Amino acid sequence: MIEHAQLSKSATGIDGLDAITEGGLPTGRPTLLCGAAGCGKTLFGVTFLVQGAVRFKQPGVLMTFEERPDDISANVESLGYDLPGLIASKSLAIDQVRIERGESEESGDYDLEGLFVRLGHAIDSIGAKRVVLDTIENLFGGLSDATVLRSELRRLFAWLKEKGVTAIITGERGEGQLTRHGLEEYVSDCVVLLDNRVQNQITTRLLRVVKYRGSTHGTNEYPFLIDHQGISVLPITSAGLRHQTSNEPVPTGVQGLDDMLGAGGYYKGSSVLISGTSGSGKTIFGSHFADATCSRGERCLYFAFEESPGQIVRNVLSVGLDLQKHLDSGLLRFEAARPTLYGFEMHLARMNRDLDEFKPATTVIDPISAFRGPESEVHSVLLRMVDILKTKGITAVMTQLTSEHERMASGDQGIPSLIDTWVALGALEAGGERNRGVYVLKSRGMGHSNQVREYQITNKGIRLLDVYRSVDGVLVGSARRQAQALQQKKSRGKTNGKTALKPASKERRGLRSQGKSR
Amino acid sequence: MTDKTGSESPANPDIEIPSAAAADAEYVLRLYVSGQTPRSVLAIENMRRICAEHISERYTLEIIDIYLHPEACQKEQIIAVPTLLKVLPHPLRRIIGDLSNTEKVLIGLNLAPRPGATRPASG
Numbered sequence: 154m155i156e157h158a159q160l161s162k163s164a165t166g167i168d169g170l171d172a173i174t175e176g177g178l179p180t181g182r183p184t185l186l187c188g189a190a191g192c193g194k195t196l197f198g199v200t201f202l203v204q205g206a207v208r209f210k211q212p213g214v215l216m217t218f219e220e221r222p223d224d225i226s227a228n229v230e231s232l233g234y235d236l237p238g239l240i241a242s243k244s245l246a247i248d249q250v251r252i253e254r255g256e257s258e259e260s261g262d263y264d265l266e267g268l269f270v271r272l273g274h275a276i277d278s279i280g281a282k283r284v285v286l287d288t289i290e291n292l293f294g295g296l297s298d299a300t301v302l303r304s305e306l307r308r309l310f311a312w313l314k315e316k317g318v319t320a321i322i323t324g325e326r327g328e329g330q331l332t333r334h335g336l337e338e339y340v341s342d343c344v345v346l347l348d349n350r351v352q353n354q355i356t357t358r359l360l361r362v363v364k365y366r367g368s369t370h371g372t373n374e375y376p377f378l379i380d381h382q383g384i385s386v387l388p389i390t391s392a393g394l395r396h397q398t399s400n401e402p403v404p405t406g407v408q409g410l411d412d413m414l415g416a417g418g419y420y421k422g423s424s425v426l427i428s429g430t431s432g433s434g435k436t437i438f439g440s441h442f443a444d445a446t447c448s449r450g451e452r453c454l455y456f457a458f459e460e461s462p463g464q465i466v467r468n469v470l471s472v473g474l475d476l477q478k479h480l481d482s483g484l485l486r487f488e489a490a491r492p493t494l495y496g497f498e499m500h501l502a503r504m505n506r507d508l509d510e511f512k513p514a515t516t517v518i519d520p521i522s523a524f525r526g527p528e529s530e531v532h533s534v535l536l537r538m539v540d541i542l543k544t545k546g547i548t549a550v551m552t553q554l555t556s557e558h559e560r561m562a563s564g565d566q567g568i569p570s571l572i573d574t575w576v577a578l579g580a581l582e583a584g585g586e587r588n589r590g591v592y593v594l595k596s597r598g599m600g601h602s603n604q605v606r607e608y609q610i611t612n613k614g615i616r617l618l619d620v621y622r623s624v625d626g627v628l629v630g631s632a633r634r635q636a637q638a639l640q641q642k643k644s645r646g647k648t649n650g651k652t653a654l655k656p657a658s659k660e661r662r663g664l665r666s667q668g669k670s671r
Numbered sequence: 672m673t674d675k676t677g678s679e680s681p682a683n684p685d686i687e688i689p690s691a692a693a694a695d696a697e698y699v700l701r702l703y704v705s706g707q708t709p710r711s712v713l714a715i716e717n718m719r720r721i722c723a724e725h726i727s728e729r730y731t732l733e734i735i736d737i738y739l740h741p742e743a744c745q746k747e748q749i750i751a752v753p754t755l756l757k758v759l760p761h762p763l764r765r766i767i768g769d770l771s772n773t774e775k776v777l778i779g780l781n782l783a784p785r786p787g788a789t790r791p792a793s794g
Binding site: 248250251252256257258259260261262263264265266267268270271273274275292295296 | 710768
């Protein structure tokens with residue numbers, strides 16, 4: 154096969170979209186951008202021009218048929234786009250086309266040469282390489298002769314191609330076709346569709362490249378975000394199983410827990426699940442991990458889905474964990490949002506972006522059980538979340554709430570198979586007491602203790618206690634204290650005698666050596 | 672450069688229109704055309720004829736070639752060509768097309784009643 158020159162592409166500067174289109178929009182050709190009202194068409198167009206002007210030194214022309222230039226400037230100002238500044242530096246030209254039907258009368262034939270001249274003048278005056286027409290279909294509302302309009306639009310798009318400008322033409326979504334007036338008939342090199350989908354009262358913005366002549370492209374629907382940072386498209390479905398593996402241990406931050414894991418901590422880049430009933434201290438385990446990361450001078454990103462950052466900081470301070478100092482030093486960052494605020498895709502998309510931006514070594518997701526919905530959907534999101542984290546090599550601790558009645562180890566959402574290390578927390582009920590127990594349910598690629606260890610939440614954080622076993626199993630709570638006292642007494646009495654009860658701490662790393670724990 | 676033709680006076684609102692009837696309003700019109708295309712030529716011819724027949728001696732007609740004055744398109748919101756702009760008397764009206772439908776032009780210039788309107792033509 155002869156290698157053909159790749160189609161020349163113009164980067165939009167919108168992260169993600171350039172990845173999906175493998176480089177951007179076709180250079181020197183018009184692209185149709187369609188979507189219903191409120192999909193972000195204008196913002197896409199403006200971003201394309203601003204990024205073009207600022208990052209690629211390509212001046213651009215915005216011809217708006219809808220919004221006033223002042224309104225557009227004001228709308229994008231919060232994104233840091235200085236349209237008046239760009240206009241002053243001749244990197245941008247805005248021309249508003251006002252069409253007021255009531256003001257005009259039609260008498261005889263006409264063409265749209267005025268539009269061509271205007272656009273041509275704007276392009277030539279700043280040497281524009283990019284053009285956005287937003288939304289040219291509004292002409293249909295102002296001029297009655299649709300036949301003339303259609304032939305003129307066809308001529309316009311051909312003319313734009315001849316001019317060699319990379320153009321975005323926006324169009325309102327129509328019934329049964331991509332645009333209300335069938336613009337897709339004329340602009341057929343590249344078609345991008347935006348959508349706003351509401352499901353369970355949650356809106357997800359989606360983007361799809363419907364067609365791209367002469368180029369391959371991602372064909373899925375990709376979620377995209379519009380927020381204070383502008384637009385980001387998140388090609389997260391492309392995550393695969395290509396991540397690097399590491400043998401390097403990452404400390405868990407909990408004294409004693411490291412020793413339960415054969416590697417002396419979690420593997421770097423692995424995904425860890427800490428499941429437990431409410432009040433078992435999942436957030437504290439997570440905070441320990443975050444604290445340990447930051448204390449090593451690495452960054453940690455903490456996704457809080459149930460508590461506000463302030464609340465977490467205050468609560469874990471009561472157990473002796475000072476997260477505030479890490480926040481102050483900038484090593485720790487919280488991203489808090491109610492799970493119901495966005496759709497799953499959007500959450501994933503945001504997390505992906507936040508991770509890319511902050512580049513943390515570790516992350517805490519507290520809790521993943523906050524994601525409720527159809528099991529298959531949740532599973533798919535979590536699967537991709539784990540994939541993303543692994544691809545980026547981020548060690549992740551996710552917490553999961555299990556209900557009181559469920560067995561300590563039982564999990565839902567099909568996550569067990571995704572998880573490398575699973576630490577289960579639960580209540581040990583014995584002798585009329587409830588005590589807290591922790592054990593490692595699984596840990597891929599390393600030996601681990603099979604013991605249930607009692608732990609306490611003290612004012613110095615979580616403390617794992619030595620194991621005392623009896624013929625009845627592990628002793629916890631007052632039974633353990635009793636055994637402890639007894640043992641101390643005995644050891645004071647006779648120095649080297651055999652004891653019925655002995656601390657099993659020396660054996661805690663013993664892999665398969667110990668008897669069944671309860 | 673503006674191309675002023677016919678019996679029109681220079682496009683200056685202060686200019687005295689010769690023999691303008693006191694009661695009749697003076698017309699300031701601008702016709703935007705695209706070079707010498709047949710449609711533009713036709714529009715100019717039609718306009719001159721209509722002016723001569725209906726508002727003779729009390730009009731100023733300015734003919735503007737958008738190729739020579741592209742910036743005027745943006746300023747005056749010209750999209751379709753030809754476009755006739757009635758600057759005076761108020762209100763501003765625009766008539767697009769080659770002006771071959773005289774009746775429509777007269778309506779636009781307020782020289783003929785709008786279909787369905789009871790008000791007689793003024794001017």
